Amino acid sequence: MPTPVILDCDPGHDDVFAIWLAAANPAIDLRAVTTVGGNGLLEHTTLNARVALTVAGVDGVPVARGAAGPLAGSLHPAEDIHGTNALGGPVLPEPTVPLDERDAQTLMRDVIAASEVPVTIVATGPLTNIGVLVRDHPDLLPGIARVIWMGGSTTRGNATPYAEFNALTDPEAIALVLDSGVDFTMVGLNITHQALVTREVRERIGRIGTRTAAFGWELLEFFCSTYEVTQGMPDGPLHDPITVAMLIDPAVATTVRSHLDIEVNGTHTRGATSVDLIDALGAEPNATIAMDLDVDRFWALVEEAVAALA
Secondary structure, three states: OOEEEEEEEOOOHHHHHHHHHHHHOOOEEEEEEEEOOOOOOHHHHHHHHHHHHHHOOOOOOOEEEOOOOOOOOOOOOOHHHHOOOOOOOOOOOOOOOOOOOOOHHHHHHHHHHHOOOOEEEEEOOOOHHHHHHHHHOHHHHHHEEEEEEEOOOOOOOOOOOOEOHHHHHOHHHHHHHHHHOOOEEEEOHHHHOOOEOOHHHHHHHHOOOOHHHHHHHHHHHHHHHHHHHHHOOOOOEOOOHHHHHHHHOHHHEEEEEEOEEEOOOOOOOOOEEEEOOOOOOOOOOOEEEEEEEOHHHHHHHHHHHHHHOO
């Protein structure tokens, strides 16, 4: 039976590939896409989610707007990586996929309540929507199978020396999710930087020859160009689709159980994810931490998904 999934995202180049992987692979039943301010302003991330589904020829998946910014502080979009519209590179078509009249919270509640089995939430942006959901609707927790989040790191950050972008954007939301006791998986920079979009990868995707592949190739060319300028990485890391790939094929990544804390107050460490891999605290594990990626297995899933779409 396919895994029912809500994909909460902030597209973002890598979010688009996460959407495509979730929409195309038969192991996933994509029941909703919700958006959050993160890589771009909410108006852009919401439009981009609709564009991603439109380009791929996917319909019947409701898309709803969520939080425009974090629970505390203000949003600082990643324009240096993703461009001013959060999806720099290709000309974006007018989306044919409509915007649901419900907001993200209502759509998530409706999907969870209507599901015959618990729903997995895949989150590839700041955890604002999920934090609000578990805070305001604890009655829904039995209907959430797990939360798989792209964010954080077991090592260093990319937005500050210690904080990854999604974690830095809304650490208060992460704290709410961890405190809820929901089954939680962190897919951090330590593993996503193993998913490098090499020139060979880009060429393989371009050669697929579909409309989705052509659009994806343009996305990856832009994405790698900004990573080269801003971080000295000509082969950018395709962070977000690893979350979905782990649902499809758990063998795509190794994991460990560990205790995870999020820093919300540190002057230099706000947004840092403290993963106790050495059991220094003696605290009960509260998260599954993704560690090592089967790179070939991962890219095979991505390429198969792109080839299966329009």
